[in-house]
Amino acid sequence: MNRCEITFKLWVVVGLVLVSCQPAQEKAVQSKRPNIVFIMTDDHAYQAISAYGSNLINTPNIDRLAQEGMRFDKAFVTNSICSPSRAVILTGKHSHINGLRDNIQVFDSSQQTLPKLMQAAGYETAMIGKWHLKSTPTGFDFWKVLPGQGHYYHPEFRTPGGVVKETGYVTDVITDIALEWLGTKRDQEKPFMLMYQHKAPHREWWPAQNHLSDIGRQTYPEPPSLFDDYQNRGAAAREAEMRISDHMGLTNDNKIKPKIVDSLGFKDFLSWYSRAHLNDYNRMSDEEKANWEKVYGPINENFKNNTPQNDALTSWKYQRYMQDYLTSIRSVDENVGRLLQYLDSTGLAENTLVVYTSDQGFYLGEHGWFDKRFMYEESFRTPLIVRWPGKVKAGSINNNLVQNLDFAETFLEAVGAEIPGDMQGKSLLPLLTETSSEWRKSIYYHYYEYPGIHAVKRHYGVRTDRYKLIHFYHDIDEWELYDLEKDPHEMNNVFEDDIYFEVRQDMTAELRKLQEQYQDSDELAQQIMASDLDSN
Structure with missing residues (x-):
């Protein structure tokens, strides 16, 4: 027991x-x-x-x-x-x-x-x-x-x-x-x-010891946008640093030993990745490490001997990610x-x-x-x-x-x-x-942590049942509009599409209404941004 x-x-x-x-x-x-x-x-x-x-x-x-x-x-x-x-x-x-x-x-x-x-x-x-x-x-x-x-x-x-x-x-x-x-x-x-x-x-x-045997038993379906090229969207999506292909760590995230990663010529995207992996690994007892090696040892050896490249590497990293996350x-x-x-x-x-x-x-x-x-x-x-x-x-x-x-x-x-x-x-x-049955028809969002890890630009926006309007700001000034009924995966920004002229007007008005309701504004966003940059 x-x-x-x-x-x-x-x-x-x-x-x-x-x-x-x-x-x-x-x-x-x-x-x-x-x-x-x-x-x-x-x-x-x-x-x-x-x-x-x-x-x-x-x-x-x-x-x-x-x-x-x-x-x-x-x-x-x-x-x-x-x-x-x-x-x-x-x-x-x-x-x-x-x-x-x-x-x-x-x-x-x-x-x-x-x-x-x-x-x-x-x-x-x-x-x-x-x-x-x-x-x-x-x-x-x-x-x-x-x-x-x-x-x-x-x-x-x-x-x-x-x-x-x-x-x-x-x-x-x-x-x-x-x-x-x-x-x-x-x-x-x-x-x-x-x-x-x-x-x-x-x-x-990091999975629990009693679930290590689950690792590698299932192959997970890849999402259709795993290899998204960010066409029809702006700089914010393209410049974000959280792509599985480029920014996920082979060491800390995928559990490949740093010495193997180094021997194959890979470089950690961030310098702390290998250190984080070793710190987490060394928290385990000798018995726990032995159980861990029974599962992750073969994964490491297979990666070393059959190293995937390019899109195949992205697919491999996705499977490793899903195995541990799930x-x-x-x-x-x-x-x-x-x-x-x-x-x-x-x-x-x-x-x-x-x-x-x-x-x-x-x-x-x-x-x-x-x-x-x-x-x-x-x-x-x-x-x-x-x-x-x-x-x-x-x-x-x-x-x-x-x-x-x-x-x-x-x-x-x-x-x-x-x-x-x-x-x-x-x-x-x-x-x-x-x-x-009476309820709000829209909701407000505001993200602030930029510059910062993962490089997601500051932005705010409004969502209704069908549409979403986003404004990215700081070192860019870009707007995105999505028709969630026709484009639920948000692959196509229609902000400049003339067909959506009235929708764009309505959504902008709704955005300004919510900003007033929640005591936010472009002016306040700029003040906060300036203060954050000064403090950093």
Whole structure:
């Protein structure tokens, strides 16, 4: 019996004891106000969830949430990058308002946040897993978070008492901590909000030991745009540095030993790639390294002896990418299952609102890319699944335009707390309970981290059900317009097409309306850009 199974069985027993001893007061409170479990992964593309029709992977436990709740098919972020997305979720405000626009800045934890408002409403709060905001978490009765990106093997955690190191695989460990908090560390007389946030499947996608045997068993279909030449689009797409062919590392990303890469004459695109690979590898125990070598040793030898070139190398790198990325997701799904089983076994599931989402989308080879950042669909769109027994219709699907900007307002309304007037999103409760069909017709996006890693230009834009308008700025001034009905993969920019003259006018007007609504503008964007450049 492995560690995960032992830990799960232990906490099931603890949970059953707690339920049998649960005071009448807690049962009364629980029946009135729901608990909230917010599950967020890092860089989990909707294309890699079988509930969304993926042909890449089967995710039965995440799918269970969709079968028992509501799947949102048009859920998006306001800024597709890790730290800003988390700040938006905590504040219910766009990046230029909450002050965190990129992965470099430090989140101001002194400001009004969702967990503080939940505490004021009488909730016990916990943050476990990936924080990625640099500052000390506030508004949480319990927190244990990864420093920065954290590590897949034997990760360190920041706690109020200092940094501690845990033994095991990060996805399992985060779940162990969450189950322990649910079972023995929370105030049993209060409803709770647990923010249970995984590192996986963030780069560099190191699979768990118990899933190493999955590597190489499947050949994945290549996306049609894997060899995109970026015709009919501008400089922003062409100049981005996240192509699998050129910018993905053979060492850190594809797990080829640096000495083999060097012997074959390849050069890392960034100097830290080989160092990152060795650091991650050396975190494993001797036994873990031996298991790793049984799988990755033959992959390395085959690459050395049968080295692919040109397009064949891109295809090879894509397969290696998918093997590791998707295998790390198998651990996520497995651990979501552990948590759901715990909620079931303790009776908590009946009155717990469970959300599954990611901090943004991710490219799985579309346009030849990995990573995120752009306002194009694969990056902009995120999975969102909500289960709330007795409130949300099982197996329902929603097609309204929603964003991570709406999460805080949703949780506050769900627990009967007042939504502050300065929050900029909308509660999703009318959609979840299907009590209203009225909703917004457009959403706003703004990305700021340029110059920066992956070289994605600064841009903002608006999306409606059918169209998307994007303005790239900084060292370029380019506009893109996409007809998502005719061109769902965004291969053809029609901004200059006379047929779309009226659409362009309407979308520009809608963009300016949203900028005014959310207190953004071209002038503010230029001020922020100048300030960022001065500080760097």
